[in-house]
C-alpha cells in the first residue's frame with residue numbers, strides 16, 4: 001500500500017513535468033509514492049498523506065475539490081490553506097498585511113466592474129489557473145473588457161481588474177519556489193497575455209503554454225516573497241510544505257501577482273546545480289514529505 005498519494009488530474013494520470021524528479025526523490029527518501037487523479041472514485045485516500053500536485057482541473061469544480069480536500073485525513077498543503085488560496089481574493093489579505101500586490105479591483109457576479117479611465121487592463125477570474133479566462137485590453141477597448149467581465153460573471157466568476165504591468169513584456173514574471181518555508185530556486189516565466197488576446201475561461205486546454213528559464217531572484221524579490229510567506233505562517237500557524245510566489249515587475253518594485261499554495265508547478269528541473277553536497281529542491285521536498293507522513 002502506498003504511504004504517500006500524489007494527487008493529479010485525470011488528464012495527467014502520471015503527474016506533470018515535476019513528477020519524474022519528485023517520484024525518484026521520494027523513493028530515495030524511503031517513501032512509496034502513488035499518483036492518482038483526485039476525481040477517481042476508485043482511490044482510497046485514507047491510506048496516508050495526500051500531497052496535492054497537478055490537480056489543475058479544480059478551477060471548473062472548486063466546491064467539489066474543496067469538499068474532497070476537507071475529507072482527506074491528511075493533506076499538504078492543509079485544507080484551510082487550500083480553501084483560502086483557491087480564490088485570488090486572498091490578494092486583499094496580502095495587501096492588508098502590507099505585502100505589495102498588483103493593484104486589484106474585485107467584482108463578484110452582480111457587482112459593477114470598475115475600470116480605470118486610462119491604461120491597459122487585465123480582466124481575469126478570481127478562481128483560475130493556467131492563464132485561462134485572462135484577457136488584456138487597451139484603454140480604447142473598454143467595451144470589450146466589459147464584455148469579457150460580463151462573460152466571467154455569467155460563468156459565476158468573481159472578476160479581477162488590474163493594470164497591465166507592461167514591464168513583464170521584457171523582464172517576465174519571477175516565480176520563487178519554497179520548500180518547508182525555505183526559498184529553493186526561482187524561474188522566469190515569459191509574458192502570458194499577448195496584446196488583444198483573451199484566453200477563454202472554458203477551453204479544452206488545462207493551461208496556456210509557458211516559456212520558462214532558470215533565474216536568480218533580486219534581493220527585493222526575495223524580500224517580497226518572504227513577506228508573503230510570513231503572512232501565510234501568521235494566518236495559518238503552519239509552514240506550507242511547498243509554496244510559489246509569483247512576482248511581476250512594477251514601477252514601484254516587485255509585486256505579488258499570485259501566491260500558489262495549492263497545485264503549483266515547482267519547476268524542479270530548473271534548479272541550479274548547488275554542487276555535489278547540496279540537496280536538490282526535489283530531495284528537499286521529498287524529505288519534507290517523508291517528515292510529514
Ligand SMILES: Nc1ncnc2c1ncn2[C@@H]1O[C@H](COP(=O)(O)OP(=O)(O)O)[C@@H](O)[C@H]1O
Pocket residue numbers: 102122124128129130131132134162163164165166168173189190191192193246248257258
Ligand atoms: N496585471 C497583469 N499585468 C501583466 N500581466 C498579467 C497581469 N495579470 C496576469 N498577467 C499575465 O497572465 C498570466 C496569468 O495570470 P495569473 O494572475 O498568474 O493567473 P493564473 O492563475 O491563471 O496563472 C500571468 O502569468 C501574466 O503573464
Ligand SMILES: [Mg+2]
Pocket residue numbers: 130131246258
Ligand atoms: Mg499565474
